[in-house]
Amino acid sequence: MRAMVTGGAGFIGSNLVDRLLAEGHEVEVVDDLSTGSLGNLADARNSGGALRFHNLDVRSGDLVDLVRHRRPEVIFHLAAQADVRVSVERPVFDAEVNVLGTIQVLEGACAAGTAKVVFAASGGTLYGEPTGADLPVDEHQPHRPLSPYGVSKKAAIDYLVAYRELHGLEFTALALANVYGPRQDPHGEAGVVAIFAGNLVAGRPCVIFGDGSQTRDYVYVDDVVDAFARAMRRGGGLVMNIGTGQETSVSKLYESVAKACGSNLAPRPAPARAGEVQRSALDPRRAGLHLGWKPWTALESGVASVVNHVRRTAL
Numbered sequence: 645m646r647a648m649v650t651g652g653a654g655f656i657g658s659n660l661v662d663r664l665l666a667e668g669h670e671v672e673v674v675d676d677l678s679t680g681s682l683g684n685l686a687d688a689r690n691s692g693g694a695l696r697f698h699n700l701d702v703r704s705g706d707l708v709d710l711v712r713h714r715r716p717e718v719i720f721h722l723a724a725q726a727d728v729r730v731s732v733e734r735p736v737f738d739a740e741v742n743v744l745g746t747i748q749v750l751e752g753a754c755a756a757g758t759a760k761v762v763f764a765a766s767g768g769t770l771y772g773e774p775t776g777a778d779l780p781v782d783e784h785q786p787h788r789p790l791s792p793y794g795v796s797k798k799a800a801i802d803y804l805v806a807y808r809e810l811h812g813l814e815f816t817a818l819a820l821a822n823v824y825g826p827r828q829d830p831h832g833e834a835g836v837v838a839i840f841a842g843n844l845v846a847g848r849p850c851v852i853f854g855d856g857s858q859t860r861d862y863v864y865v866d867d868v869v870d871a872f873a874r875a876m877r878r879g880g881g882l883v884m885n886i887g888t889g890q891e892t893s894v895s896k897l898y899e900s901v902a903k904a905c906g907s908n909l910a911p912r913p914a915p916a917r918a919g920e921v922q923r924s925a926l927d928p929r930r931a932g933l934h935l936g937w938k939p940w941t942a943l944e945s946g947v948a949s950v951v952n953h954v955r956r957t958a959l
């Protein structure tokens with residue numbers, strides 16, 4: 645198939661590009677390299693597969709023309725302002741990229757006759773602060789995001805639903821948990837596994853905010869990429885959680901990364917960060933039903949892969 649991946653030079657996007665090329669698809673990457681890098685596409689460029697790169701902002705008016713001209717059959721829309729803290733500081737910028745950028749992608753898809761858009765939604769912010777009884781949260785929980793980022797990603801889902809109704813453009817929205825794996829930016833906000841691994845491999849101590857009991861659902865990037873690949877042909881019209889259903893505390897995660905690094909450095913405590921969700925986990929059963937997907941990478945082996953990647957790239 646002819647696939648377009650917006651945000652294809654980023655952490656998840658570049659791993660998806662590798663997979664699509666390995667499956668023999670033609671891949672067009674659209675990325676403005678604001679947080680991604682061409683380095684992330686090194687394997688893709690060396691693969692000999694059919695890859696084209698377009699250095700373009702999804703907010704640009706040229707995007708609709710590009711999509712119309714390239715006529716992708718499927719668009720994976722991952723380009724986003726993906727940092728919750730940036731969204732709080734710059735909500736207008738966040739909405740420009742995540743809402744207006746998404747509308748441009750959808751306009752391009754309609755103009756090109758694209759069959760489907762697969763969207764990277766945010767399961768960690770979509771449902772707000774779940775109560776313990778709701779965990780792991782399933783897709784029936786109300787959407788009540790608490791940050792501008794969560795709101796803009798939710799608005800994008802609303803547009804997907806509206807375009808399906810109005811124009812018959814099919815979509816699947818994957819509500820991702822906390823994704824981790826090789827190529828994650830250790831300086832980003834969500835990449836705690838990469839941050840811990842980067843510091844511990846370099847012999848630097850790590851900071852844990854709050855008492856370390858806050859939980860997240862860590863899902864490995866290969867498993868996430870597999871969900872995207874499956875969503876190319878299945879799961880139309882649905883929002884689906886992509887997570888493990890398991891809560892892991894930050895303290896437990898730290899132990900796991902420290903063990904993989906062979907480090908006995910103690911973490912440094914710091915005050916809890918305002919506005920942080922205390923607990924998070926996503927029920928992945930709908931994705932099991934509609935995509936035949938389930939997570940299969942155990943945290944220990946995923947963490948070991950990240951540590952190996954950090955060691956290799958630190959050389």
Ligand SMILES: NC(=O)c1ccc[n+]([C@@H]2O[C@H](COP(=O)([O-])OP(=O)(O)OC[C@H]3O[C@@H](n4cnc5c(N)ncnc54)[C@H](O)[C@@H]3O)[C@@H](O)[C@H]2O)c1
Pocket residue numbers: 650651652653654655656657674675676677678679680681700701702703721722723724725726741745764765766767768819820821822823824829834
């Ligand atoms: N990493 C996670 O845990 C996680 C969780 C939930 C949802 N998501 C979503 O998954 C997607 C990918 O996230 P990621 O972790 O790979 O982040 P990333 O920052 O590595 O990737 C985003 C990519 O989009 C590009 N980009 C940003 N703004 C752009 C613009 N205006 N025009 C064109 N390209 C632009 C960046 O250069 C980058 O390559 C995002 O939509 C994010 O919101 C990620």
